[in-house]
Amino acid sequence: MEIRKIRMGMVGGGKNAFIGAVHRMAAGIDGQIELCCGALSSDPVKARESGELLSLPTDRIYPNFREMILRESQLPSHERMHFVSIVTPNVAHFEPAMLALEHGFHVLLEKPMTFTLNEAELLEQKVNETGLLLCVTYTYSAYPMIKQARQLVREGKLGNIRKIMVEYPQGWLSTLIETESPLAAWRTDPERGGLSSCMGDIGTHAAHLAEYISGLKITRVCADLRTFVAGRRLEDDGNVLLGFENNATGVLSASQVAAGEENALKIRIYGEKAGLEWNQQDPNTLLLKWLNEPAQIFRAGQQYLSPLAQHNTRLPAGHPEGYIEAFANIYRNFSAAVRAKINGTSPSEAMLDFPTVADGTRGMKFIETVIASGQSSQKWTAF
Amino acid sequence: MEIRKIRMGMVGGGKNAFIGAVHRMAAGIDGQIELCCGALSSDPVKARESGELLSLPTDRIYPNFREMILRESQLPSHERMHFVSIVTPNVAHFEPAMLALEHGFHVLLEKPMTFTLNEAELLEQKVNETGLLLCVTYTYSAYPMIKQARQLVREGKLGNIRKIMVEYPQGWLSTLIETESPLAAWRTDPERGGLSSCMGDIGTHAAHLAEYISGLKITRVCADLRTFVAGRRLEDDGNVLLGFENNATGVLSASQVAAGEENALKIRIYGEKAGLEWNQQDPNTLLLKWLNEPAQIFRAGQQYLSPLAQHNTRLPAGHPEGYIEAFANIYRNFSAAVRAKINGTSPSEAMLDFPTVADGTRGMKFIETVIASGQSSQKWTAF
Amino acid sequence: MEIRKIRMGMVGGGKNAFIGAVHRMAAGIDGQIELCCGALSSDPVKARESGELLSLPTDRIYPNFREMILRESQLPSHERMHFVSIVTPNVAHFEPAMLALEHGFHVLLEKPMTFTLNEAELLEQKVNETGLLLCVTYTYSAYPMIKQARQLVREGKLGNIRKIMVEYPQGWLSTLIETESPLAAWRTDPERGGLSSCMGDIGTHAAHLAEYISGLKITRVCADLRTFVAGRRLEDDGNVLLGFENNATGVLSASQVAAGEENALKIRIYGEKAGLEWNQQDPNTLLLKWLNEPAQIFRAGQQYLSPLAQHNTRLPAGHPEGYIEAFANIYRNFSAAVRAKINGTSPSEAMLDFPTVADGTRGMKFIETVIASGQSSQKWTAF
Amino acid sequence: MEIRKIRMGMVGGGKNAFIGAVHRMAAGIDGQIELCCGALSSDPVKARESGELLSLPTDRIYPNFREMILRESQLPSHERMHFVSIVTPNVAHFEPAMLALEHGFHVLLEKPMTFTLNEAELLEQKVNETGLLLCVTYTYSAYPMIKQARQLVREGKLGNIRKIMVEYPQGWLSTLIETESPLAAWRTDPERGGLSSCMGDIGTHAAHLAEYISGLKITRVCADLRTFVAGRRLEDDGNVLLGFENNATGVLSASQVAAGEENALKIRIYGEKAGLEWNQQDPNTLLLKWLNEPAQIFRAGQQYLSPLAQHNTRLPAGHPEGYIEAFANIYRNFSAAVRAKINGTSPSEAMLDFPTVADGTRGMKFIETVIASGQSSQKWTAF
Structure with missing residues (x-):
């Protein structure tokens, strides 16, 4: 049966x-x-x-x-x-x-x-x-508008990709809350969290998203990592120059000490012909900005979306789905x-x-590479 | 047990x-x-x-x-x-x-x-x-920021309420889709939907929300109802002047033929000292606009919210919850x-x-009253 | 010469x-x-x-x-x-x-x-x-994106117009400031301002804008006018149901006591095929919302705009022009x-x-008609 | 006289x-x-x-x-x-x-x-x-809300500054328009524009703004510069890691090939206690995001602004002033x-x-330093 x-x-x-x-x-x-x-x-x-x-x-x-x-x-x-x-x-x-x-x-x-x-x-x-x-x-990467973004790239709507800007500012670790918060405690503890706090917890999401949508792999990084909060054991902020396959460039910036930010993951991808923009805090909207035409607002739940984007929603447009969905x-x-x-x-x-497991392995390699780059005086570290 | x-x-x-x-x-x-x-x-x-x-x-x-x-x-x-x-x-x-x-x-x-x-x-x-x-x-009315809005009113942050603007534009019935869509079919069928399509399906949400947040009851209405789509059997659009207890005034506007709108329920409440604004399509944000101070942005999941607002979320701020939540x-x-x-x-x-059942009864009374007002040449119909 | x-x-x-x-x-x-x-x-x-x-x-x-x-x-x-x-x-x-x-x-x-x-x-x-x-x-009506809006209507992009929502909330007269502010004093003084404060000062702008963009004349009004601030001599708030030529419907809401609002003139026009939205406080953006396609964002200064819209700007897109321009x-x-x-x-x-002078006369007729409607117990007053 | x-x-x-x-x-x-x-x-x-x-x-x-x-x-x-x-x-x-x-x-x-x-x-x-x-x-730096931002930093509202994110994406040089456009022609011509196109024309604005608001000087840079458009003689894109006095970190990203962007200069400054955000395309709004309180929206023309911010406007709040102002x-x-x-x-x-002339000299030094960094394989170039 x-x-x-x-x-x-x-x-x-x-x-x-x-x-x-x-x-x-x-x-x-x-x-x-x-x-x-x-x-x-x-x-x-x-x-x-x-x-x-x-x-x-x-x-x-x-x-x-x-x-x-x-x-x-x-x-x-x-x-x-x-x-x-x-x-x-x-x-x-x-x-x-x-x-x-x-x-x-x-x-x-x-x-x-x-x-x-x-x-x-x-x-x-x-x-x-x-x-x-x-x-x-x-x-x-499971939000419906990310599926749509990936599809627009695949269809060539952007032309060759030139630049990827991905950022993930949070502010919740602006003070030494690991003394009180179990969530903060293990993330900032090298024995339980690993090599990295900021890059391991959120930077890796940003890197995955950039590669997932663009279909391009990061090939090199140049990282500036910081621990801003006194007493913290792992880095809580980082800015990373990115190089991608295909000669695309980019920046990944992540922070756990961006005071006043919540969970503001945002990505923009620019190609020869158009640019994409998506914000996690307004996840049902995807902007497609054209070179010499009005920008378009794609919205979750609409029937003009790709089958995969539609498959990953449950509700008609205007009924917001969020993080849990x-x-x-x-x-x-x-x-x-x-x-x-x-x-x-x-x-x-x-x-x-x-x-998949391959994405998981790639994420671990991202963390190790970016931490190594942060410690290097060389500009570029190969990924 | x-x-x-x-x-x-x-x-x-x-x-x-x-x-x-x-x-x-x-x-x-x-x-x-x-x-x-x-x-x-x-x-x-x-x-x-x-x-x-x-x-x-x-x-x-x-x-x-x-x-x-x-x-x-x-x-x-x-x-x-x-x-x-x-x-x-x-x-x-x-x-x-x-x-x-x-x-x-x-x-x-x-x-x-x-x-x-x-x-x-x-x-x-x-x-x-x-x-x-x-x-x-x-x-x-179950969104967390609606709980917060109600709380801010109760605490007197707005002073006496003067004006309530509530609107609910949708565009999905802009054409005669009831011939194809079962969802549209029963809503626009007097034998299955009832007296009203637009006011019964969405206007009643708007009325409930206005009363829920403000704590004021609607006391009279003046409705202009229309059926824009040829062949449709019930009204698909309506604008209603509202009178509330306490001499507050207001407008309720709802439409199923607002082409290009999704599910754009929005409410604004103005008092002597401040105004509130909330949009269903961006449900985790509540604006509190002060008379001579910077406006404040309240956000779902934050710990500064009222206990009831916090009770009605599951996630930390910045992790959007939506309609299903x-x-x-x-x-x-x-x-x-x-x-x-x-x-x-x-x-x-x-x-x-x-x-509760009392809210349900009040909703039915709203529908009957607003339909009666739509048919009347008198300005005001008591509610 | x-x-x-x-x-x-x-x-x-x-x-x-x-x-x-x-x-x-x-x-x-x-x-x-x-x-x-x-x-x-x-x-x-x-x-x-x-x-x-x-x-x-x-x-x-x-x-x-x-x-x-x-x-x-x-x-x-x-x-x-x-x-x-x-x-x-x-x-x-x-x-x-x-x-x-x-x-x-x-x-x-x-x-x-x-x-x-x-x-x-x-x-x-x-x-x-x-x-x-x-x-x-x-x-x-002199903003470039209003020229564009009017052009889109003329080109038939919206189809027949069904509904016009225009609102003009301000909050600056939320208290009796006419005792101190000369600007407020004459506007609220029947001997210097005229029949009306709110409708004469700002409602008339809203009515002009609605007619200018849509090309439709208001044919009837149903007004609910209020004086919220004790001691004030003219009305400081009003909501008006509108009827237009061509059977279009609408609402005009204006207020001088919408606490926390600045100068938030906004208009939305819905037709059979699409809807338009424009906000005076973000004047270089015009939204065109389609029925089953992604909405488009028209922006001042772009070369895809109509000649008249381009004529009424001075700068390339992204260099904001405002009220003075x-x-x-x-x-x-x-x-x-x-x-x-x-x-x-x-x-x-x-x-x-x-x-022109014809617009000026029409504005005066709007004020007189809407004030008359406010005093009438009839639903509709012809305009 | x-x-x-x-x-x-x-x-x-x-x-x-x-x-x-x-x-x-x-x-x-x-x-x-x-x-x-x-x-x-x-x-x-x-x-x-x-x-x-x-x-x-x-x-x-x-x-x-x-x-x-x-x-x-x-x-x-x-x-x-x-x-x-x-x-x-x-x-x-x-x-x-x-x-x-x-x-x-x-x-x-x-x-x-x-x-x-x-x-x-x-x-x-x-x-x-x-x-x-x-x-x-x-x-x-002459926009009123930039005056306010600088004032908030000076008053210590943010505490020590940790991170400055400044970006300036434009898309107008996404293709080789210098063959037709005189504006583009001299900017991308080493004989008339100088060492740099992107950094000289817009990067320098971004750097000035960051230093002006924060009161901190850039002390080192790590630049990744690119010329994306074939046939172009100067760089049209650049991402720069920044170090500031006081151990603050940051990123400056500028582009003339960010397809679909207009003139989207944006700055965010994060301190120990709060963060600031300002966008040139919505210049009359300044966000002040608090760690555990609702964010505040400061608006040009309001009387709660600092005297210098008020001095640099002409109109009441809600009447947008722009680039020319x-x-x-x-x-x-x-x-x-x-x-x-x-x-x-x-x-x-x-x-x-x-x-002043000192700002002008500093701007020239920024351009020379960032171009040198772009050619260096060292991570950091002192500024």
Whole structure:
């Protein structure tokens, strides 16, 4: 019989976790995924309480990811989870992901994919060996207007691309809040967050978005990184000159200390014939600016959009969809691909439109390269 | 034992229905409601297919609402639905709602609440008799910045209110699409939509929003209603002068033929000391314009917002929430109130912050009054 | 010999006057008009001081408009003024204008053109008799994007017009500032401002703009007028339902007590095929919203604009022009028409694109009609 | 006797010149400056025709700047020009400026001030020797909201500044239009424009604005410069990492090939406590974004602005002033300082608020430094 609902297990995301709750909302909105089990905290007591709050069956609230993966793999196929969603701090991504793959489970991972580039490469190798699906939640590229932007580039509306400006200013780390905020604490802690705070947490989103829309790879970087807040252990601001394939140029600027900014990811791409502009805080609008014609305002939900852009919305134009819906697009596409695999059919192109292990590895390489450039007195560091 | 997940049955909302799908997304996003049964179409075949698509248990896919309500009422309490969500065309609201109340079920209804004002009054009487909860989905008043706007008015930030400008332009009915679009067809059909198309479908949202934020009741109206599209059976445009309690004045303008507009509900409220402005298409921003000071931009997700505004968001500032989340606020608050009732506790003020049967009745009265005014040569019609 | 610089005399506009100074900036910016004489105040001392501040020759600083007009008419033609600009309070428009026409001078007048409709009709008659030029400064219709808007309507881009929404909220009279501000004092004084404050000062701009762009005349009005500020002698707020030729509908809302608003004139026009939107506070942008295509952003200074829109700018796109430049468009066009008359050539269509005595009379009729409607219990008052 | 009107001579700016016409509009708008003579073109025939079009007296239309400066210097003081405005291509700035200073005339110069840094230093030396006034038209720092921004920084509203993002995208050189457009031709010609096109024409504005508002000097740069259009002789795009005094960081990005952009100069400055944002295309708005409070919208013409911001507007809030008015602020302030010098009084601080020879020299140094950095493989080049 054909499977309809996909069963998800979750690692991390216990009480008070921010991103775990977002993942559950994203998985829940479209009614196609069921949370069936979890190892929601590294603290077994908290894991249990969190599972109960989510009405999980008692016997599928696990004290840790190892037990979850082993026990689930022993359940009959009509019961056991289909994939595992891993929403722990960066340092705790690799182990559950690898174990899940080894036990035949598809995997969905928060970005950045791993703690080190080496871990990423190991995961990528394992995915290639097993043929399992691995998805990394580069959420912002899942907005419908990003699909449209990519399509406009592909259709040649911009001509050759010359310049990409991507910026991601946030202000929430303008003071030393890591002493109070658990969210801030692990992100700015080299033992849990990794090499980088600003570039690892948000710069990597910006880089992914630039490459996703433009179809061009970054080939070199020149980074100026700073730690502005006294007592902070990782960088909280960075400006990066970019070189792309095809001789395109660009700037990536990210900050966690841009006081007064919320989550103002913005991208502009200029080609020979036109320019594109998109702001995450007004995500349903995409500007296409022509050289000698009136600029056009593309809007989510309109029927003139490309099929992929339309596929990634739920509502008619003017009914704003937001961050959770973008996140849900990844879950919906990924779970549809998982479903196709299970049912023995070929996933469509739209189902496969989610960030993969290759994107995850590339993101890790971006972080390592940009941190190296920040420490170099050379202008350019190859990527 | 304390109940956590609330069980919902649905009447209407089968395959291809717009608003039914929205209701399910809204109910699903927060993981606190489970769709347990449905009578999803008046066509039994479609009802069955729709139920299967939603993975409902076969024995709880009902061929019609009567059977659903009767059969559910005979199930043991730990199985049977807690409330019914009714998302049929207007003409088919009253019967299932009344039957559900008679069988002890709480009810959630799409707006406008009923087909006639008389039906609304009967429902209101029944709700008052039974003490059951009835919620009407005036979605737009559930946005967090509307909560903030209401709070700013209550705190006296505006002083006495002088003028309320509310507008709701849409363009989707600019041509006679009712010949092709089922959504358009029933809304413009007097036998299914009721007295009014434009005022009943969107004008009533605008009126509710104005009263909700300002805390003032409309006391009189002067309406100019039009049917612009040849062959259309109900009005598709209207401009209404408003009088409010407290001598405030205003305008309500709604249109389904404002070519090029999507769903551009907007409200501005001016008092002696300041003015407020909010746009549904940019819902996370609220402007507070001062007389001789810089205007302020309030933003959803910020910690300086009122507790109720914060309660009705899920994400930090800069992560846009939209229409589905606003809708979900109603489901979350309503289902929390239902849960409190079931568990024998008192619902908090935040739980009870959803539009009630009284709002629904008032909406029906608005429609009847404004249609009467449109036909009158008198300037003012009392409301 | 061909005349190049046009000589202007000014009545009113002495020290501290707001609008007189604006007129001089508007006349000065393009270098085609020379202020040659003035009767700048009804107070002869202030008239002299004001003239000296402006470096007028001593013998052409006149103590009152009568002496100015008589003495100028006796000067040789290569010295005497070519036209008179009248910038006094409304009550003092008619007499100098009529006297100037009687002595063969062209006239430029602030709006509203006169104190009463009867005066307006007398002026119109005199203009028709003499063939002299009379211009009324309905400034807002002189913005380049308004020229473009009118052109788009004429070209049929919108199809038949269905609805016109025009609003003009200001907040500067939110309190009883007429006790301190001379600008506020005469506008709210029936003896100097006329029948109306809000409708006469700003409502008339809104009505002119609606008719200018759409090419449709208002045929009936239904007005709700209010005086919100205690102690004020004229209305400070008004909402008006509009009927237009061709069965179009609309709303005009104007306010001087919309707290926090500056000078937020805005117009939207909806036709069968598209909608237009323009805001005075962002005057170089015009939105054209299509039914099923991306909206377009027309921008001042672009070469894709109509010839008349291009004629009424001075700078390339992206170099914002504002209120003074719009005002200067009227002066430039009017003075070019005056120059053509003097040089015996035919003014071009672009030169004649300024509001005329007929527009001025229509403005007075609008004020009288809307005030009458405000006092009527009938729904509609014919216009 | 006290001088009121200031007499200006102009070098360059003949028929069809863009910036010369802007200078005359800017000088004319406030009625305080009289154009008394000119050497408007290096072509004597065009110089004469241009002078006649401007109604200059025949004997003060000069065939070249040398004759103008010599002949004017021999006129009696109540007739001769007070200052000379030089609006020629960059290569022709130095000679007339130096000659004018040598003959005792104050000087106003288009930016960039000279062709080479060496010329700039010679001019600065001469200004310091003579005590004459020299003004360079860095127009954008003359907008009222820039005065307000500078004031907010000075008052410490932002705390220590951490990051400055300034960008100046234009799209007008996206194709090789220099073969047709004289404006484009000299700007992209090393013999007339100088070392740089993009950085010299617009990058220098961006750098000036950043230093003007922040009060911080750029100390080092890392530039990536490009020539995108085949056949172009100078760079048309550049991205520059910036270091400032006080350890602040930043990015300056400028482009003449950002297809679809008009003149989109924008600056954001982030400090410890708040951030500022200003866009030249919406120049009357300044955003002040607070860390944990609602952002504030400062608007030109409001009485809550600083005295200097108020001094640099002419109209009440909501009546947009634009580029010409900003330009006119420089002319008004500079000519008021000239007047004070002539009348033997001390110029006030507001009069002296215009860009000086020191700003001009700094601009030339910026251009040379950034071009050198663009050619260097070192990361940082000291400024």
